Amino acid sequence: MPIYEFQCEECGEVFEELVLRKDEEVECKKCKSKKIKKLVSKVAFKCDGRFSGGSKCSGCSGGSCSTCH
Numbered sequence: 001m002p003i004y005e006f007q008c009e010e011c012g013e014v015f016e017e018l019v020l021r022k023d024e025e026v027e028c029k030k031c032k033s034k035k036i037k038k039l040v041s042k043v044a045f046k047c048d049g050r051f052s053g054g055s056k057c058s059g060c061s062g063g064s065c066s067t068c069h
């Protein structure tokens with residue numbers, strides 16, 4: 001499933017949101033503002049458990065698998 005990264009223009013909060021529809025309205029998790037900008041069109045997929053070495057796998061968007069489960 002597509003997970004996009006957004007940043008709130010009001011408070012600067014960065015969060016990830018699962019977007020099912022293109023026109024879905026996203027609001028800040030922190031201050032509920034609708035002034036949200038989408039960060040780099042990165043699409044993160046769930047970690048499939050394959051490790052590329054160390055403690056993170058190639059499917060992880062964060063520093064470790066714990067951030068993508």
Ligand SMILES: [Zn+2]
Nearest residue numbers: 008011028031
């Ligand atoms: Zn905010």
